[in-house]
Amino acid sequence: MDIPTKMKGLALLEDGYANAPATQELTNLAPYVELREMDVPQPGPGLALIKVARAAVNPSDIAFIKGVYGQSRVKDQAAGFEGTGTVVAGDTPLLGQRVSFFAAGSGSWAEYCLAPIPMLIPLRPDLRDEDAAGLIVNPLTAMAMFDIAREDGADSFVVTAAGSQLGKFLIGLGKDHGIGALAVIRREAQAEALRALGAADVLVTEGEGLEERLTELFEVHAPRILLDAVGDQISADLFFAMPERARWIIYGRLSPTPPTLAQLPQFIFKQKQIEGFWLASWLRNTPPEKIGAVIAEAQARFAEGKWHTDITASVRLDNALAELPAAYSQKDSKVLIEP
Amino acid sequence: MDIPTKMKGLALLEDGYANAPATQELTNLAPYVELREMDVPQPGPGLALIKVARAAVNPSDIAFIKGVYGQSRVKDQAAGFEGTGTVVAGDTPLLGQRVSFFAAGSGSWAEYCLAPIPMLIPLRPDLRDEDAAGLIVNPLTAMAMFDIAREDGADSFVVTAAGSQLGKFLIGLGKDHGIGALAVIRREAQAEALRALGAADVLVTEGEGLEERLTELFEVHAPRILLDAVGDQISADLFFAMPERARWIIYGRLSPTPPTLAQLPQFIFKQKQIEGFWLASWLRNTPPEKIGAVIAEAQARFAEGKWHTDITASVRLDNALAELPAAYSQKDSKVLIEP
Numbered sequence: 001m002d003i004p005t006k007m008k009g010l011a012l013l014e015d016g017y018a019n020a021p022a023t024q025e026l027t028n029l030a031p032y033v034e035l036r037e038m039d040v041p042q043p044g045p046g047l048a049l050i051k052v053a054r055a056a057v058n059p060s061d062i063a064f065i066k067g068v069y070g071q072s073r074v075k076d077q078a079a080g081f082e083g084t085g086t087v088v089a090g091d092t093p094l095l096g097q098r099v100s101f102f103a104a105g106s107g108s109w110a111e112y113c114l115a116p117i118p119m120l121i122p123l124r125p126d127l128r129d130e131d132a133a134g135l136i137v138n139p140l141t142a143m144a145m146f147d148i149a150r151e152d153g154a155d156s157f158v159v160t161a162a163g164s165q166l167g168k169f170l171i172g173l174g175k176d177h178g179i180g181a182l183a184v185i186r187r188e189a190q191a192e193a194l195r196a197l198g199a200a201d202v203l204v205t206e207g208e209g210l211e212e213r214l215t216e217l218f219e220v221h222a223p224r225i226l227l228d229a230v231g232d233q234i235s236a237d238l239f240f241a242m243p244e245r246a247r248w249i250i251y252g253r254l255s256p257t258p259p260t261l262a263q264l265p266q267f268i269f270k271q272k273q274i275e276g277f278w279l280a281s282w283l284r285n286t287p288p289e290k291i292g293a294v295i296a297e298a299q300a301r302f303a304e305g306k307w308h309t310d311i312t313a314s315v316r317l318d319n320a321l322a323e324l325p326a327a328y329s330q331k332d333s334k335v336l337i338e339p
Numbered sequence: 340m341d342i343p344t345k346m347k348g349l350a351l352l353e354d355g356y357a358n359a360p361a362t363q364e365l366t367n368l369a370p371y372v373e374l375r376e377m378d379v380p381q382p383g384p385g386l387a388l389i390k391v392a393r394a395a396v397n398p399s400d401i402a403f404i405k406g407v408y409g410q411s412r413v414k415d416q417a418a419g420f421e422g423t424g425t426v427v428a429g430d431t432p433l434l435g436q437r438v439s440f441f442a443a444g445s446g447s448w449a450e451y452c453l454a455p456i457p458m459l460i461p462l463r464p465d466l467r468d469e470d471a472a473g474l475i476v477n478p479l480t481a482m483a484m485f486d487i488a489r490e491d492g493a494d495s496f497v498v499t500a501a502g503s504q505l506g507k508f509l510i511g512l513g514k515d516h517g518i519g520a521l522a523v524i525r526r527e528a529q530a531e532a533l534r535a536l537g538a539a540d541v542l543v544t545e546g547e548g549l550e551e552r553l554t555e556l557f558e559v560h561a562p563r564i565l566l567d568a569v570g571d572q573i574s575a576d577l578f579f580a581m582p583e584r585a586r587w588i589i590y591g592r593l594s595p596t597p598p599t600l601a602q603l604p605q606f607i608f609k610q611k612q613i614e615g616f617w618l619a620s621w622l623r624n625t626p627p628e629k630i631g632a633v634i635a636e637a638q639a640r641f642a643e644g645k646w647h648t649d650i651t652a653s654v655r656l657d658n659a660l661a662e663l664p665a666a667y668s669q670k671d672s673k674v675l676i677e678p
Contacts, residue, residue: 021601021602021604063604068604069608070604070607070608070609231600231603250603250606250607251607252607253603253604253607258599258600258601258602258603259599259600259603260597260598260599260600261570261597261598261599261600261613262360262597263360263597264570264589264592264597264598265360265402265407265409265592266615267589267613267614267615268409268589268590268591268592268615268616268617269408269409269615269617270409270615271614271615271617271620272614272615273612273613273614273615274600274606274612274613274614275606275610275611275612275613276605276606276607276608276609276610276611276612277607278607278608278610281610
């Protein structure tokens, strides 16, 4: 294949981690990345070179470029964790094939990108590019966390930021497996759509009498798992209103305001716990055959229409600095980058 | 044996739980218990009647009488969870013997008390009454929590309120098993005594440069277990300064000021956790032979001088309302009640 030596990409402007905390909101890309002509990366052992068709823009990407993700930035490398494209180089039988990939050593917000060969996902032809671009981070996080809810044995679980793409995936899983998602959202406007997707119940945090409404909800459903991407005081209030042995599982931090733990004795007398979920840890600690099965199930769900990625915008690499922040700030759906 | 029908005891004035949170501080007993002549309780099946020699006054007793412990109050019953005395009635071969006991159905702050027969602990003759009165709550909590630190595999652990009786027991266990306790205390005055007991290091939270000092301490020792009876912002700061996979284990709540979780992403990227420890849960979930072994080890530690209960005061039942709060407020040692 004819591979150029130069490409365009969004290069990181900083090394390492930020000194101060930051949220996953995005108002301006310019402090973090710049559009640049850069060398097309060379695949070393175990790596493939991908010609990127579409790259995802996830909250974890935003945390990463800001220096507050659990992985150190490398200045001058392209940003972007995942995407879909064609394998154009590397020691793999998938050469020439369409895959989803997780970037390593150079990011997906570029025309070409490196990815570990064992994690390349050959795609079913019936899978849309829009779904393939985000096949790893959100779907695998949803399925791994849903497993936690399933293993808990309760017949419902709580999900905050439930209107997000990940929240909608969790609602779908809950519906299909009879373990109802209790969808927590800020505004009434989304409630109907989430009920239609299969949420067992919807809790709107805006408005009167939240405490009474959530007490009532939890008396009916008695959920013990809280899957939380927000991390604010409402998340803490949900947790403390849940029954014995509740687990608050934090996987994102959309809120800038840290919560206060007002009911500390619940850790002792109600055996409650706070913990985190990180897909990178899950991938390290899960056997490859299990990961493979989860990926196959995710593809099947998209192909069969059980899941659907709602794309807000597909932004050209050339226009990303100008257009990405506004597109990304439209809540609850997904932005892609097209080289 | 000649058992009277009436006795003196400190009877609970309230049923159930308190409506508002409260700490384990004690300024006045009068809102919670009163000295009263009451019926000597009758032992039903599985229960023994104990003539109380000495009863312990633990933070859990204070939380209980205030209605903020994990067990509901029963109005007009005597308070008090544990003590030592002689078995005077009940279907047990221990009749007439000196035992340590955990009260059930009527409390130990009285001349007579009921206790479950399977949990009666026959005492070695060389065990002092002062140690026997508090043989269950603090020693078993210390040994069970020390097991958590031992299983963690690190070579040190952090203990707050380290000058407390329980803190001192943990320091002694750490010293004898080569897993050093990092003793956190408020004031420098106690530091020397805790070093002498075998603390691997002492952190005084009063004074300049706490953040630097704790960062340095944790760089040297890298502890992953925080055994915490305080639950204030300093506890949270310790937790967030600890390395990856740190577990904040809350077993008491001395502080009235709830902590704020300023570094939420650590749950995700550093796999940190908050959980609780409650002896009542541990007793329910631990096989009886293991509990028996732990109790035997606790007795041996006292008898061999590896542990020593420092008694501040032994207050007469008649004088408890007047004298107990002041005696109890002398930090870091133990108050007993003598009928």
